[in-house]
Amino acid sequence: LTLETDSKYVLNIFKNHQKLEDRGFIGVPHARLVKCAITSFQMRPTQTRMVWAKGYNRHKGNEEADKLAGAAVKKEKASYVNLTPPPELNITGAKLSQMMQALAYKAIMVKKSSDDSMYRKRTDRNLMRIKNCVKDMFGYLPTSKAIWKSIRHKDFELKIQIFFWKAIHEAYWLGDQWINSNMRQELQERAICQVCREVDDMNHILTRCQSLARS
Ligand SMILES: [Zn+2]
Incomplete structure (x- = not known):
């Protein structure tokens, strides 16, 4: 699957997703949304690619996406979007970031002596x-x-x-x-x-x- 985006922010997130994951998505804007999107791509059986496309350039997909976004903000009631990542992926992420914290703590202790x-x-x-x-x-x-x-x-x-x-x-x-x-x-x-x-x-x-x- 190849996704096109006109957002450099989104593109950068997907390029660096491993790094962000290792740090537990600390300091990442919209962390919950990002985490969910990444985990759902990781659960797909085949690879997901992300490429950049220039915005507002009569790109069919871009215009359709704008239409959907425009309709969404006019909605009276927000649609339900499940933002709970699958438990197994969530646990490994948490474990890993915990370990990094422990290591960071150790690194400080080591530096002191x-x-x-x-x-x-x-x-x-x-x-x-x-x-x-x-x-x-x-x-x-x-x-x-x-x-x-x-x-x-x-x-x-x-x-x-x-x-x-x-x-x-x-x-x-x-x-x-x-x-x-x-x-x-x-x-x-x-x-x-x-x-x-x-x-x-x-x-x-x-x-x-x-x-x-x-x-
Ligand atoms: Zn081992």
């Missing part, structure tokens, strides 16, 4: 997680020193030892490390797993990710 203390915090948090896991499974709390020693055990190949060390220090570029206002938008999107739509950190990759490539 200096780099050095931030890395320390990440390392300490991971050591704490390991300690709690060991306690749950074996009934005792290991010291940080014991954890560092254990990852260097000779039974582990060197590259596995390095992996453990880097994972505990969060030296891999994963999850919220991609959230940085200096970084391009495409790169920042790497913070989220494209399959599961969760924050893509080591925990997600190793234990929760549904992506087949990682299992």
